[in-house]
Every structure is written in C-alpha cells, then in structure tokens.
Amino acid sequence: MKGGKLIIFSAPSGSGKTTIVRHLLKQFPxxxxxxxSATSRAKRGIEENxxxxxxxxxxxFRQRVENKEFLEWEEVYAGTHxxxxxxxxxxxxxxxxxxxxxxxxxxxxxxxxxxxxDALAIFVMPPSIKILEERLRLRQTDSPESIVRRIxxxxxxxxxxxxxDVFIINEVLEEACKKAEEVVLNFLRKR
Numbered sequence: 001m002k003g004g005k006l007i008i009f010s011a012p013s014g015s016g017k018t019t020i021v022r023h024l025l026k027q028f029p030x031x032x033x034x035x036x037s038a039t040s041r042a043k044r045g046i047e048e049n050x051x052x053x054x055x056x057x058x059x060x061f062r063q064r065v066e067n068k069e070f071l072e073w074e075e076v077y078a079g080t081h082x083x084x085x086x087x088x089x090x091x092x093x094x095x096x097x098x099x100x101x102x103x104x105x106x107x108x109x110x111x112x113x114x115x116x117x118d119a120l121a122i123f124v125m126p127p128s129i130k131i132l133e134e135r136l137r138l139r140q141t142d143s144p145e146s147i148v149r150r151i152x153x154x155x156x157x158x159x160x161x162x163x164x165d166v167f168i169i170n171e172v173l174e175e176a177c178k179k180a181e182e183v184v185l186n187f188l189r190k191r
Contacts, residue, residue, distance in 0.1 A: 003089065003090065003093035004092075004093040004096070004097070004098055004099065004118070005098040005099070005118050005119070005120070005187070005188065006089070006098065006099045006100075006101065006111060006115050006118060006119040006120070007024075007032060007098055007099065007100045007101065007119075007120050007122070007184055007187065008100075008101045008103060008108045008111050008112060008119055008120065008121045008122065009021050009100070009101060009102050009103070009108070009122050009124060009180075010101075010103055010104060010105045010107070010108030010109070010121065010122070010123055010124070010157075010164065011105070011123060011124035011125065011126075011157075011170075012105070012126065012132060012150070012153065012154030012157045012158065013136065013150045013153070013154065014126065014132050014133075014135040014136040014139065014150065014154075015124045015125065015126045015132065015135075015154075015170055016124055016126075016135075016170040016173060016176065017102055017124040018102050019173065019177075020124060020168075020170070020173075020176055020177055020180050021034065021100055021101075021102045023177045023180070023181075024100060024177075024180055024181065024184060025100065027181060028184070028185075028188075030097075031097060031098060031188055032097055032098045032099070032100045032184070032188075033092040033095060033097045033098075033099065033100065034099075034100055034101075034102070035084060035088050035089055035092065035099045035100065035101050036050065036051070036052070036053060036054060036088055037053055037054070037082055037083065037084060037101075037102075037103065038053060038054040038055075038056055038061065038064070038070070038073075038081075038082070038083045038084070038085055039053045039054070039055060039056070039061075039080070039081065039082045039083075040055075040056055040057065040058045040060075040061040040079070040080055040081040040082075041053075041055075041080045041081075041082075042055075043055055044141070045141075054085065054088075058079065058081070061073075061081045061083070062081075064083075064085075065081075065083070069085055069086060069087065070083040070084060070085060070086065071083075071084045071085070071086050071089060071111065071114065072084050072107050072110040072111055072114070073107075074104075074106055074107060074110075076104055076106075077149070082103075082104065082107065083107075084101070084103070084107065084111065098188060100184075104157075105123075105157040105160055108121055108123075108164070109121070109160065109163055109164075112163075112164070112165075120165055120166070120183070120184070120187040121163075121164040121165045121166075122164060122165065122166045122167070122168060122180065122183060123160075123161045123164035123166070123167040123168070124167070124168050124170050124176070125158065125161060125167050125168065125169045125170065126154075126169075126170060127169060127170070127171040129151060129154065129155060129158075132151065132154055133147065133151055136150055136151070166183050168180055168183070
C-alpha cells in the first residue's frame with residue numbers, strides 16, 4: 001500500500017495527545033485529516049460510530065482481521081481490540097492530505113515500521129507519572145482499577161519513547177501544541 005504521508009501521535013493515556021491532534025486538525029484542515037480507528041469495545045457516553053471510532057463486535061473485528069482489512073491491529077486490553085483500517089487511510093490519501101493518527105504506542109510503532117520515511121512518529125510525554133495519574137483522575141472517565149491499569153501500561157510505554165522520531169513533553173499545553181505545529185509542518189514540507 002503506497003500513498004501519502006502519515007503523522008503518528010502516540011502516548012500513554014492522559015498525556016494530551018488527543019488534545020494536540022485536535023489542535024493540529026484545526027490549524028491545518030487543508031493539509032491533514034484524522035484516521036478514525038476501529039475498536040471492539042463498547043461506545044462510551046456520547047461517542048458516535050464513524051466519528052469517534054468504527055465500532056465492531058469482537059467477531060466482526062476478528063473477521064476483518066482475517067480479511068486483511070487492517071494496516072495494524074492489536075488486543076490492547078483483554079478482549080478489547082483496536083486497529084487501523086486500510087480503507088480509512090486510502091480515503092484520506094485520495095483527498096491529497098496526510099493522515100494523522102491518535103494511536104496507542106504499539107500501534108504507532110507498527111505503522112512507523114511499515115511506512116518508514118513516509119511516517120513521522122511523535123511521542124507525547126507527560127511531565128511525570130504522578131501528573132499523568134492526576135490527569136486521569138481529573139478526567140473522571142475511568143474507574144480506580146482502570147487508572148491503575150493505565151498507569152502500569154504508561155510506565156512500560158514511556159520506555160519506548162526513544163523509538164519514535166520526536167518526543168514532545170506536554171507540561172504546558174500551548175507550548176506542546178506549538179512544538180507539534182513546527183514538527184508537523186517541517187515533515188509535510190519534505191518531499
């Protein structure tokens with residue numbers, strides 16, 4: 001599969017990658033478009049199919065894996081799958097835009113290894129695990145058990161930061177967004 005460029009944002013949950021990606025989409029609507037991931041998890045709150053995720057049953061997800069419809073996929077938590085549909089990336093490339101991802105660390109590294117120089121992999125780092133834990137609690141979207149699980153996963157993910165092309169420390173959101181703008185624009189200007 002050959003096409004345009006990919007911009008991959010990965011980070012532990014609660015690091016601010018989604019906020020930074022949304023900022024970039026507002027800044028560069030004519031240059032980038034968001035790749036909506038697929039998942040086998042249930043919708044949360046006001047999430048919408050085709051906007052937040054493409055929601056599939058576990059069986060439907062497995063069938064799509066067998067049909068080789070994913071660029072990458074994984075079981076992030078027991079019984080919960082996430083993946084990137086080839087059709088979603090192709091849809092964006094057809095518009096002449098680069099694809100931007102808000103994706104977990106393993107998925108981000110998988111995409112980077114497939115697309116090499118056509119992909120920019122950016123790791124968003126929290127200032128500390130303690131601050132990350134505070135952010136997750138303030139979001140009030142996760143149970144205490146889920147926060148413990150996310151923090152344990154984050155500690156592992158932080159060890160992979162050096163495998164990414166760039167890392168941005170998100171201590172002050174405005175500064176992290178500005179840095180992301182610079183890095184993305186430089187990448188998009190390259191042939």
